[in-house]
Structure formats: C-alpha cells, structure tokens
C-alpha cells in the first residue's frame with residue numbers, strides 16, 4: 001500500500017506542554033513522523049507519495065467555519081497582541097453553559113480548545129491542513145484502487161471535535177476522510193489509538209451511515225476523561241452506531257486481540273463499503289503516555305485481523321510516542337494487514 005506524507009508537519013513543533021504541574025517537552029514531536037517515514041521507506045510496503053490538493057471544502061464539511069478561521073489566524077493575532085511567541089495557550093476554557101465568545105486571542109484560545117496540548121505555533125495551520133489532505137488523498141486512492149492506503153498524518157486528528165482542538169489535534173483527519181467517503185457508501189471508523197477518539201465520536205454521533213468503534217483506555221482513568229464510556233451508543237438515528245470498548249491498565253496482547261475480535265464483529269455486522277482505521281500505537285507497553293502492555297508482536301496481529309474484514313481500508317496515523325519503537329510498531333500493523341489480506 002502507498003503512504004501519503006507531507007513535510008508541512010515540520011512547521012508544527014511547539015516546544016512544551018503542561019502536564020502534572022510541570023512544563024514538559026512536547027510529546028507529539030516531529031521526530032515521530034520522521035521515524036515512521038523512515039520505517040515505511042525501509043519496508044517493502046509501497047511508495048511514499050505527496051498529498052493532492054482537495055482544498056478547504058472537505059474540511060469545512062466536518063468542522064465549524066469560525067473554528068477553521070480561528071486556526072488560520074490564531075498565531076498571528078496572538079503574537080500581535082503581545083503574547084508569548086512560544087505558542088498559543090489558553091488560560092480559561094469555555095465549559096458547559098459558558099457560551100460567550102469575546103473576540104480576543106486569549107479568549108479564543110480557551111474557547112476553541114479543551115486542554116493545553118493543542119498548542120498553535122506559526123506553522124500549525126499549514127501542517128494540520130496538509131495532514132487532512134493526506135487523509136483525503138488516501139480516501140481517493142481507495143476509491144481508485146479499492147485496496148488500502150496509509151495517511152501518515154501529523155498532527156494527529158481524532159481528539160478534534162467540530163469546533164474544538166485538544167490532545168495534540170486540530171483537524172480530525174480520519175473524520176474528514178470518513179465523511180468524504182460517506183458520499184459513496186457506508187463507512188466504519190475503527191479507532192485503535194490508546195486514547196478514546198472523542199472528536200470522531202462526537203462528529204458522527206447522530207449518524208447511522210458512519211459507524212464509530214473505539215478500543216481505548218477507560219476514560220475513568222485516562223485522557224480524555226469525560227467521554228468514551230461504554231454507555232455512549234449514539235443519538236437519534238445514530239443510536240447503536242457508536243461503540244466504545246474501554247479497557248483497564250496493563251491490557252495484554254491476547255486480551256487486546258480478544259476485544260479487537262468483538263470490535264471487528266461490530267464492523268462486519270455493519271457491512272461497511274470502506275473502513276477507516278484511526279491508527280495509534282500508544283497501546284505499546286513502552287509508550288510514555290499509555291498504560292497498556294502490548295508488545296511489538298501484537299501489531300502485525302492487529303493488522304492481520306483488520307485485513308480479514310476484507311474492506312478497502314484507509315489507515316490514518318494518530319498517536320504513539322515511544323519514538324524508538326514507533327516505526328516498527330506502525331509498519332508492523334501495515335505489514336500484518338498486507339500479509340493477512342494476501
């Protein structure tokens with residue numbers, strides 16, 4: 001399968017994130033994508049190609065227009081207002097019944113984000129825009145070849161809601177691709193990142209033509225805390241088309257593969273025309289953010305099980321922060337998929 005990659009992600013390199021009462025190095029580093037790219041090039045997976053240009057319309061189909069305008073202008077307005085050029089960090093977040101939206105750089109930073117990790121710097125919008133184009137190019141390749149593609153997106157996307165950044169995410173690449181694909185059939189999104197795909201869930205929550213199935217750390221103990229429980233099953237005509245599998249700390253290869261079996265049965269029952277996989281490998285035991293215990297050997301098994309679904313499949317890169325193991329774990333899933341399909 002071919003990999004779609006853009007070096008525009010190099011413009012998005014915030015230095016720090018705030019966590020556990022400390023400023024720490026930004027975990028969602030550019031070295032992540034470079035490590036994955038290197039591993040893809042060293043493997044026999046296929047070619048690495050640049051994204052095509054689909055423009056803003058397919059992104060606007062999933063995200064709020066004012067939010068996208070904010071992402072494009074936030075950094076310039078922030079620095080023009082005299083705030084720290086290290087990046088845009090809100091100080092007060094708009095929650096529940098707080099719905100006023102003063103038009104200042106500081107207020108907007110808190111209005112359009114849910115946490116302090118979706119840091120905007122000068123190149124963030126171009127990086128996020130290019131990542132969405134990578135996902136859209138992968139979606140187009142599926143339609144053309146009917147096989148599989150890997151969108152090596154950075155920044156990741158699955159925590160981004162219609163009008164909310166968070167969890168290192170700005171534009172929901174998987175949701176943009178899934179929505180584009182939904183024009184020609186039923187789409188299933190299978191999210192295997194360690195964290196719940198809250199943005200994707202929320203975007204498709206009331207729809208019955210896009211199934212969302214997520215396997216993730218129980219939000220009672222891990223980010224994003226407030227969403228991702230088992231009883232969230234969809235709303236309106238979307239009821240029954242959202243499935244969450246929250247898991248405990250220390251989840252092993254065999255336990256994970258058992259849950260993946262159930263998730264794949266959900267997908268098979270829905271009988272989608274295409275499958276989008278939000279591919280995070282922060283389920284790896286050595287991941288600095290995760291608390292699962294998966295070994296490198298689990299990833300080809302995950303890919304092989306997904307291949308058995310027999311659907312045109314778009315892999316969209318999400319999380320994974322053990323940079324030394326990242327290339328091997330990601331290409332493990334993709335190679336396992338190719339082998340499982342042959």
Ligand code: SP5
Nearest residue numbers: 019024156167168195223318319
């Ligand atoms: C796409 C994705 O995987 N986003 C993950 C967002 C998780 N954010 C909360 C955790 C921030 C933890 N920073 C940990 C530093 C440890 N030294």
Ligand code: ZN
Nearest residue numbers: 193194195319
């Ligand atoms: Zn994650």
